[in-house]
Amino acid sequence: MAWVPVSVALGFVGLAVLAFCSFKVYLGVRRFGRELERARRRLGPKQSALNDELRYLQDTRASQEPDDGVRSS
Incomplete structure (x- = not known):
């Protein structure tokens, strides 16, 4: 009968x-979430600048008229 308290105690130890x-x-x-938030704050301005540069490049490329240059086949 001593095995009943031992098994209950082992169960509680396992739960602990x-x-x-x-x-x-x-x-x-929690620590990882804080680290991600800190990285997001540090990279936010740089990401914004890159998005602005990408938008600028896309706008300048779209405004150029296509050439009738040499076509390779």
Whole structure:
């Protein structure tokens, strides 16, 4: 009959280990989210500048008339 309390205790110990690991994962995910937000804030102005440059290049390319240049076959 001593195996009943031992199995219950082992079950609680297993749950405690799972709770500890879950808490560590939770803290890691929060830390990773903060790091992503910091990177997003740092890269935001550069992404905006690149988008503006891309828009400018697309507008200048679209405004050029197509040539009747040499065609290769």
